[in-house]
Amino acid sequence: MTVTVRFAPSPTGRIHIGNARTALFNWLFASQNRGRFIQRFDDTDQARSTQAFADGILYDLHWLGIFPDTVEYQSKRTDTYDAAVERLKASGLLYPCYETVEELELKRKIRLSRKLPPVYGREALQLTDEQKAAFEAEGRRPHWRFLLPNFRGNPQETERTDVHWSDLVRGDETVDLASLSDPVLVREDGTYLYTLPSVVDDIDMEITHVIRGDDHVTNTGVQIALFRALGAEPPVFGHHNLLTTSTGEGLSKRTGALSIASLREDGLEPMAVASLATLIGSAEQVTPEPNLAALADKFDPAATSKSSAKFDPADLDTLNKAIVHAMSFEDVAVRLLAMGISGPEAEPFWNAVRGNLTRVTDAARWWQIVRNGPEPTDELSGADRDFAREAFEFLPDEPFDRRTWKHWTDQVKQATGRKGKELFLPLRVALTGLSSGPELAELLPLLGREGTLARRP
Template structure:
């Protein structure tokens, strides 16, 4: 069975970069009829917050990304300790005591000598007495996994065949001095125990994947199929990392972005397939192909979400937006006509309020100086409401006969005077909804 996972840390709100990872893993599982696991990487007790854990689940539910299992790393600390002891017993785990300053000096010395700045494994030469003395002086050390110095090779689902020389990588720290288990060990244990078959994550994890492959094999697990997607950049190719805080899913939701728009864009962005508005997650899953994604940095522009949102809204029925219309106070007998007019002229549902305000209270006339006399005369020919589907045609015909104006010179000034806008819906459909036309006086 295909099993994937999305593993956010509940230390903040998830953003579009997180969503890309979540969605790819979700679609792979759903396309194969497999399982999608939501795993909260909450081993950091100081930074992990329940409010963020709740928010992650709320954001995924808003998008329809349902999970088959919810797991928390904080519930599995005994399992991680058992794995650590297993690594110690096989001679693949050792304690090291260097301070950050000492490590930095070592790296600089290696770079000056033209060598890769990797940990020199000096801790392996410490005697038990020396370790005891260092613990007494500095406290507990960190625990490093001893890599086999060989080439680590795998075929990546996006990047193709990869090969990393383990000798060019420092032995990874898996347990901090304060006893906190780090992501690398905890994630490996979880992937092994849960039978995860496919892991999709950002390309910044490639080196991490190499070390994890060795840890998985040391613990007797089966190595999943890995794929590393490109990282998102801004629309001009700039780093997006500093802006991700403004691209949280809940902020996009508040701005009126619809789930279908966000999912449709993120499921295709960076792939060879065109972005198309897709109506359901099942349809997205059916057409999803991880191999169609490229390795180049992927440009993301939040503005691209709004045309997709507008297109999605244009396909909704009045029943789909009943709650929003009720909230505005749109009467049931006017809802169908109002939605038919409004849906083709809004970008998000937030725009509905302005259109209902126009219908109820009218708009400030937009009248050019050269059209002032024309509008004044035209308004004397406009009868009092209520208006119907023939009102616009009857009125413009009367104005044309009285003034001789026609075409754009006739219709545009009248539209601007009535709606305060240069563009908008078919005026024959809008007029019956207008309770007030301010230009009439």
């Protein structure tokens, strides 16, 4: 059987790095097993789901290097869900309930006051046809609950019913169905909640492995029961820990916190995002991998911790810097051209500055410094200014190469007695306007003698 996974977000916002973690876990697992990756949009909430958000999610996945084998929309499969509902009704496993939200909340409080678990008491199973008709006459429309298999004869007499599975990430897991309320599968307006379409789709699309966040662990017991009620064997489940900020704050599509789109717009490299999203909170060291194939070699879902994975967004800068420093000119030539960095100087320029960049876009600043002169950022003091002016008297003749800087500074050191920081820093500020930056031995050949002299204080 071909390993088949799915990533099934609701298209109600742009995905964030936590959502990307789930997508990457699925993609990497499928890659390891030469399997299939299905992109499935849970867009049954028509009020908040939009095609624009779905397109944005696909763009974000493509940017990360994830290219689904197929794309499915739940909004186009309602006939399939309708048929499953009728099967469940016919078998007596889906029953109508007429309580309002307020009535359900009151029942919950009453059970809590009696020190009983706040689960639904299945009162709707005792309604007569006359009572149902009376509710209908009042204008009430039923919501439909799935009858969990947590009893022997009388549904009102539940008993502990453990559902076991071997979790791909967490190991052996158990959920007691008697501790849960019968889940609502169909709302009063006839629309579906998450559970039914998800299970029906997993069956129809032959999903072999469901890998998702550990906030779904309890749902899994219900879904396994629903798989079996529909005559199907459940897939293998895996529940990874969730990403949070360093303060423990969760992420949300609706707020846009750490969205993939915002990280991309901030100039981060996709493999910096993918490496952190995959490896954080696992036994593996978080290192910047060059591509998803290399990341798949390190990926082990069972090595993921059960605790939430806290990360500092600044960690992305560290990974990004390492990736940028390793990039060849061929890797970035097109992007540099888009920033106006072109010509025969472009490649030596990139090789000179890349070791000082955090983002590829930072190169634009240094291109302006090389081409147009120093930034008026750091100023020279009177003594350093006089020293720098004198130092330019010893500037060697052309041709300039990477040995010119040492030849020049050796001459200045001998003539002035300055050395170390007192020697190099004033010259750096004079040439670039900044107190730190790329190796000047690499920049001088780009400036040439005329361009260097033009920067004399």
